[in-house]
Amino acid sequence: MTELRLLVQLAGEAALLLWGLHMVQSGVERAFGGRLQALLGTALGTPWRALLAGLGVTAALQSSTATALMIAGFASAGAVALVPALAAMLGANIGTAMIVQVLSFDAGWLSPLLILLGVIAFRKGRRAQSRDLGRVAIGLGLMLLALHLMVETLAPVQASPALAQVLHAMADQPLPNLVLAAVIAWAAHSSIAAVLFVATLAGGGVLLPDAAVAMVLGANLGSALNPLLQGGGRPGDRARLRLPLGNLVNRVLGCALVLAFLPEVSAWLASLVPTPLRLVATAHLAFNVATSLLALPLLRPLAWALTKLLPERPELDEAAPRYLDPAAAAMPAVAMANARREVLRIADVLERMLDASTRAFAEDARDAAKALATMDDVVDRLHRAVLAYLAGMPGDLLTESDRERIAAIQSFAIALEHAADVLSRDVARHAAKRARRGVTLAEADRRDIAALHAALREELRLAVAVFTESDAEAARRLVQAKEMLRGTESAAARRAAKAAPLPLGEPGATPGLVLDAIRDLRRVGAHLAAVAHPLLERRGELLATRLAPGRAAKEPGGGG
Template sequence: MLIEIKGKADSIKRCMRRPLSSCMRSITLSLTLLDLAGSVALLLWGTHMVQSGIQRVFGAGLRALLGRALHGRWSAFLAGLSITAILQSSTATGLMAAGFAAAGLVDLVPALAVMLGANVGTTLIVQVLSFDVSAASPALILAGVLMFRRAANTRTHDVGRTLIGLGLMLLALHQLLRLMTDQEDASVLSTLVHAASSVPLLNVLVAAGLTWATHSSVAVILFIMSLCAQNVVPPDAAFALVLGANLGTAINPVLEGTLSTDPAAKRVAIGNLLSRATGVVIAMATLGPIGRMMVIVEPDYARVVADFHTLFNLVLAGLFMPFLSPYAALLARLLPQQQSHADPGRPLYLDPLARQFPVVALGNATREALRLADVLGDMLSGARAVLADGERRLIGETRRRDDILDSLNAAIKTYLMSLDPEQLTGHDRQRLNEILTFVVNIEQAGDVVDLNLLPHATKRLKRRLCFSKEGEAELLEMLDHLTANLRTAASLLMTQDTRIARILADEKVTFRTAESAAKAAHFDRLRSGRPDSAQTSALHLDLLCDMKLINSHIVAAAAYPILERDGALLVSRIAANDSHPSLDENLSASGLPPRGSFPSR
């Protein structure tokens, strides 16, 4: 009886333990997943801070360097490698190269070579972090915080951001290793990844999806390295995950690429994806012997993951570099240049993916802004044809171009306003304001053509009025002058040259003088009793005023921001004279508050 009672008691105890044990396992699993997610999030945020900080410090200079290096495949390869090693983002380098190629500034072969170099460049930071350097994390974070908070210099401020990000990456890696060193947590993680680790293709797909979602192959590779270092996943599974991460980082530029409907604009992104996919297929076929050989050569599992990542990209570059010319020709046949655009008001260069890289996004916005200058140039040419030849059919076509200006202006402003202000340096903010000033003034100049100049020209045609030969020559000469100033403004937007800005600003004085001379000549013809001048007097003067206003917008679009930046722009054209009371004195005498007392709008 006692034995039976004791057996029933033991049975009851076991039944009571099972729910408690199951509950504890659930709690342990939840806490482990929470710790894992937090460590991975810290790693991603640290990577983001490093990338954004370096882009702020070196972004504009590196873009210019890349533009100069794109004249040969090997120089482009080295430029892509070095720039990506600094920026820690092959996506940013690829967007720059794709932008140059889409604009026709470089051939497709150097652009593809840049991508091969960028793929190798991303492996360098992984190589450095594969060593145990976590002890430097507190020092890096401390130095970064001091530079970030104390420094008045913007460049030093951004270097501090970079150091903080690097310290957070090291701290996150240390946390991951600690998490997986704990036997209980490691067993839980091993159970979670055991099913996937036995299927290499599933590993590739999972890692590719994770890299696409996080937009950071570096962070994913470091996470894989931590898993393998603690035997959570075997080396073969880690190698398959590395292949997936390399594939996933090439997906983003294709899926979220340029807004252009022209297939040729996606040649670089698709070419990079196809080369990566080809490399993954070849590596998967030889994964077994390569993996065993690498484990023998490098027994350290953290180092062997980094070495495999580097070896894959080096071999891929070695395979494709000799065949880039036929490969580029194949891409050109598969993705031909689109000959026409259905909607001329649709932006072509405002790539949404580039918004995470301000230096690239601002370059894209600049290229789109130049389209506004081209459209305004077409409007001025149409207006000239209407005045010179009476081309009535051009009036409607020219006025429709103002709708294109409105659409592009709205798209550019929306694009620029979507940039993260925290990622913009002082130089970036200044450049953003310059682009906005340009597009707003060019759009307003188009409004003057549409609402003022063309209606006046239409009125002349309807009333069958004819300008005098001298007056018509003056008007056409001033229109030609406007077109030349517009070309100068477009060039100035790209070069940012103070000398060109002064030349364009002086054109306002020249234009004002020419307008005054034209008015004086017109009044002289009126005094002489010329009937043609008398009939068109009001129209002639209105057209002169319209052209003067258009020229003012063109000068303000490009010259004034540069001169104001350099402190070469005067506040007022009115000369100072001590014998006359100042404006503040006149306001005070009138009972009005001084200028500084008016509330700003």
């Protein structure tokens, strides 16, 4: 076998290993991503709980990078402190090592069975989750097949005289081995794939124990570089680098400690584990467990140092997205959670717009109108950013349920943007007209406008509850509040009809102007109430028409 053919064959088998890993990750993400994220979010309370949660979620997702993105999302939202977040990353590192430990057993005979069962589930499964689990089975089968093929490819290489010379040279140079494995893990974006590749080389007799352990260290180091280089979060905000940098610091210190005693560590592992392939997997697990146990008591001072080194950037541009991390776009559950958090920022801005609108009818309307225009610009930019972020998610990773959730996020963002437009364009215009004409509002009109703004604030809170929790009771109250606004408008219309017109040019109350403002405020309520309709329709609690039963079927002329 020529050297070129050997390299091409190994590269193809490594690519098959990576593709199998991708299928497993995407299958688990599509089937359980949302639930795993919720589980992780509830478990990030104490360092030990966070470590166990990170371990479990990573073992399921087959990717510490995916877990890191979830944890980074919680950290950027302020939902978790840095110490538990760092502990969860330690657990994620152990989780990847456990996956390698399982895959390092000789289970090549399972490969055809897993691929067969996976294809059947993927092609014949009626439920989306069954098809996703079929994808997972196919991916595991491909990974086992790739490992088996690598061992077979490397078998003839063991007898090469040139290899013996290379092995002795590599054994005396642990640092180049470490760097090489770090580059492989960084390029593959996966410590699992890199360590399995090293294990296969060791199992094929290509690596001696010292070189194999050094490459395991490099694979751990390289996989910690990806989250740091990708960054994520707001550009220019160095605080977003605290978590990946802390994880890298733990890895670097662990690598330095093992390198100082590399011959002793390698000899100890070789005495425990009979085969070179299992030695690599055991070294990977032992390194991450030992690093976690040593680092866990030191996380608090490490978090303090990271906070001092990487302070939060002052918020310079309120309209700049905070949570739309491009690195998370390939993970639907994480990306949708990021988009939801950004939409909630839009809701916060809209609540401030309602406060400004209230002031516009009670104080200087010009200052309030300027504030409304500025905040509307913030809403517009955030709205566009959210829609662009959701549109950039890869369609092949989305399930039907994902598409429905994305549609719900888009609908709520659009409803908030429309409501903001009404406030900044129409309601502000009426308030400015009142101030320009020197109009004095009647007591009943002042009460109505104040009550409408209070009702709209409550509607906004209900709409957020429906959006975030799918709260059916909040949805019902939201629709009822919309009807209350309709009643307020009707009462204002009756007062306007009864009011005596003032002489032309005389300052005073203008019922028509107030009625226009009330009608526009009701339009804001209608946009907010729209978020409740899909939920109530699914529950069968919303009528298709407001017409009384039997009226819709009558002829237009009303003849009998």
